[in-house]
Amino acid sequence: MTNEIIVKLPEENYPIVIGEGVRQRFSELFKKHGQGRAFWLSDKNIVAAWDENLGGLCSNSHTDIIVMPPGEEQKQIATIERVCQILVTMGAERGDTLVACGGGVVGDIGGFAASVYLRGIPCVQIPTTLLAMVDSSIGGKTGVDLPEGKNLIGSFHQPAFVLIDVEFLKTLNGRQFRSGFAEVVKTALIGDASLYRSIEQGADDRCFQRDAATLIETITACVKFKADIVAQDEKEAGLRRNLNFGHTIGHALEALGNYAALSHGEAVFWGMTVAVDLSVQHGSLNHEIGQTIHQLLERYLKVIPAIHFRPKEVMDLILNDKKTKAGKPHFVLLEDIGKPIVTDQISNVILSNALEHLKHRMKRIKESS
């Protein structure tokens, strides 16, 4: 089974192809949607786990791969400069294409470098982690970090196409996979009640066991949802904000753990429990539905790390978030499974209480597991 989803944008459409072993179709897709020659960017882990042809991906492209070191700390503007310098050395010209094959960092660096090299060349995204497949490779957001915060420099650069081969997921460890699954659960909660039901009924277990058919189905649902939002709101003017469900608190927790104690997905899992609490407190979500969501989230929370934090620290970070408009934080809450709302009507007292509640929840879950 191979699925194809078309992202429809004002300037042009591009396909996202999802399947098992679909990396074999790279040449065919590149001929149709690519431009010029393909120049490759990947990281040492991918090359080590697969081979120098990235599992047969680039055997026909006759150009070398730029292999960067792995890790979040590569997400800095100096890496962009280095990639561009290597592209010059390799002779990449206007109208050639940069193909980014890897996780979120490779995708971000590849997309951003492509958007500024010679004032912009096309790029192709080939995500190899679950997080990148369901989230970061879709939508054209690219970025690097500053000491002052994450993703403060970047661009919107839509790929020529996205190729999602679920076979790449075989080399992820449990923690990496689970971390990506946070975005799957988020998608279900804010936009796809039937995906939520299928997870409740065990699709998550089959995904964790790397069952190809379930993975393709689950990833396709997430991609479809995100592609649809991106098509309606390419530059994040409004609707795209729903995707931040669980992320306002999640980003703050991730930062408090110095981006080491908690992975992005783990922080988002904790962030989603707070968002559910706030939704019930705010009166938008029925208490019972809140409880069933908490039950599902606990499946994952039991096995992810907790961190120590003071609610005040989290609040300070939220009020300094770059997405904060005029000092008022916006929160994405739920009215029902699959129905998000955005509000700035959360008082500091309610937020502070919800963060105290999170501390207790972390403690309880960690003591019982």
Place this chain on the structure above:
Amino acid sequence: MTNEIIVKLPEENYPIVIGEGVRQRFSELFKKHGQGRAFWLSDKNIVAAWDENLGGLCSNSHTDIIVMPPGEEQKQIATIERVCQILVTMGAERGDTLVACGGGVVGDIGGFAASVYLRGIPCVQIPTTLLAMVDSSIGGKTGVDLPEGKNLIGSFHQPAFVLIDVEFLKTLNGRQFRSGFAEVVKTALIGDASLYRSIEQGADDRCFQRDAATLIETITACVKFKADIVAQDEKEAGLRRNLNFGHTIGHALEALGNYAALSHGEAVFWGMTVAVDLSVQHGSLNHEIGQTIHQLLERYLKVIPAIHFRPKEVMDLILNDKKTKAGKPHFVLLEDIGKPIVTDQISNVILSNALEHLKHRMKRIKESS
């Protein structure tokens, strides 16, 4: 007299306002075309020549100015990072605007930083040099250099508006002014025969004397011409290539002089003499017209520096230019004053001869002046 030219782009239109003392209209224009708060970028020379309010420009904006060191060597990605870091510290948010007030470097850094800060905020261009007024501030091209070459990293980022106050030209020295005038002569040659006639009849002298009315008229002609090309070819697919008249050789000479012996405009002046020679050699331009153009160019060539070079070095640089497609350099030539053509049919022999000719011309002009 104040002129206003509208740049018409598919996504949106923006005005370029040209006049004497028009910086006083900044607040009014910002209210209409700007967004959020204005954050300022300028350089030490501008602040020294004017004042900390940039001649009254930013007295109402209540934010500090980012003052960068002057000079081409600032055109590097590290400067972009630093500007973005300061913007974070100042609290610049999505929907705020970066106003770049300065020469080409400030405009490039400001435009590029705005295009990537928080994945893109609006910018305003307030050029203070003749080169920036007639060329670099118009068209949305931004960029920084790599050790491997100039402008290899950048973006297309159209400003919200451009404000051209000819009073800023009072602080330019003769060499800086003349350098910018190369782009005026280029505009006349490739697109505006009546501008050419007015220069022939002495508009250049009045410009050099900073006569406001002549400056406004001359700059307006150049801006109109470039805005029209940009509107038709925003991303430099074809038509915009005409603007490279004199630049293929010019860039190479500039590089050979390590960007110190010759300024950009001086290199373009020499480059234009070669382009005229090639046009005659190629058979597209009548020999007599070629001679009258050479006569006009000599007015400036007499007072600008010459450099030592070997034709082979220049040829090597041209063949490695980023604009070279598949190893074949394109040249913009003339069929008549105001009528450019683009060709890749210039043999290496003809090019080499033209460069030998340039050596002799430099020698003769320098000996006679």
